[in-house]
Amino acid sequence: ETGVTQSPTHLIKTRGQQVTLRCSSQSGHNTVSWYQQALGQGPQFIFQYYREEENGRGNFPPRFSGLQFPNYSSELNVNALELDDSALYLCASSSQLGRGLGNTIYFGEGSWLTVV
Amino acid sequence: DQQVKQNSPSLSVQEGRISILNCDYTNSMFDYFLWYKKYPAEGPTFLISISSIKDKNEDGRFTVFLNKSAKHLSLHIVPSQPGDSAVYFCAAVGGSQGNLIFGKGTKLSVKP
Numbered sequence: 001e002t003g004v005t006q007s008p009t010h011l012i013k014t015r016g017q018q019v020t021l022r023c024s025s026q027s028g029h030n031t032v033s034w035y036q037q038a039l040g041q042g043p044q045f046i047f048q049y050y051r052e053e054e055n056g057r058g059n060f061p062p063r064f065s066g067l068q069f070p071n072y073s074s075e076l077n078v079n080a081l082e083l084d085d086s087a088l089y090l091c092a093s094s095s096q097l098g099r100g101l102g103n104t105i106y107f108g109e110g111s112w113l114t115v116v
Numbered sequence: 117d118q119q120v121k122q123n124s125p126s127l128s129v130q131e132g133r134i135s136i137l138n139c140d141y142t143n144s145m146f147d148y149f150l151w152y153k154k155y156p157a158e159g160p161t162f163l164i165s166i167s168s169i170k171d172k173n174e175d176g177r178f179t180v181f182l183n184k185s186a187k188h189l190s191l192h193i194v195p196s197q198p199g200d201s202a203v204y205f206c207a208a209v210g211g212s213q214g215n216l217i218f219g220k221g222t223k224l225s226v227k228p
Contacts (some may be wrong), residue, residue, distance in 0.1 A: 041220055042159070042207075045211075056213030106162075
């Protein structure tokens with residue numbers, strides 16, 4: 001068990017709706033990253049938060065947004081949902097910013113989002 | 117355009133034999149690589165990593181080899197066990213924020 005918890009584990013939304021996914025990072029970890037894993041693909045980097053500020057973003061449109069709170073937990077918000085947003089959304093927390101070692105990056109079990 | 121490629125979607129191996137999972141990358145600036153293992157309904161779990169200053173890193177049954185000139189790395193599992201059956205992802209550390217760039221994964225099945 002990694003100590004990274006995500007909620008909800010599964011949800012179904014209708015195209016055009018908005019969704020909020022939540023992540024509690026491992027104790028002591030101040031950096032949170034979000035990844036999208038579509039079926040048959042590897043996880044793709046959405047963005048990273050460090051000390052409540054966005055600190056890097058992958059190739060995702062602005063309707064993907066996030067927040068990090070003072071306790072380092074995080075939210076991923078997706079507006080105007082599209083069918084292609086159906087995927088597993090993974091939260092990863094780490095204890096150091098930048099080019100840290102892989103074994104300090106812990107993933108949660110993910111939130112399965114289905115858009116119909 | 118994929119920067120990290122795992123060209124074999126699946127691999128089947130007999131218990132006790134060697135499993136070899138391959139990964140290629142295109143960006144010669146990548147200097148740190150990781151392998152993750154993922155069971156269904158779980159998040160990826162870190163297995164082993166390698167820095168570009170090395171060509172081999174070993175941890176128990178798992179060994180990762182890096183060939184920088186060929187931009188190729190491989191994960192060897194010896195001996196393979198049925199519990200190793202999972203999807204294995206190769207990832208490179210990219211960007212100043214240290215985000216991971218993943219391949220599409222290889223599903224390993226180890227048959228008893």
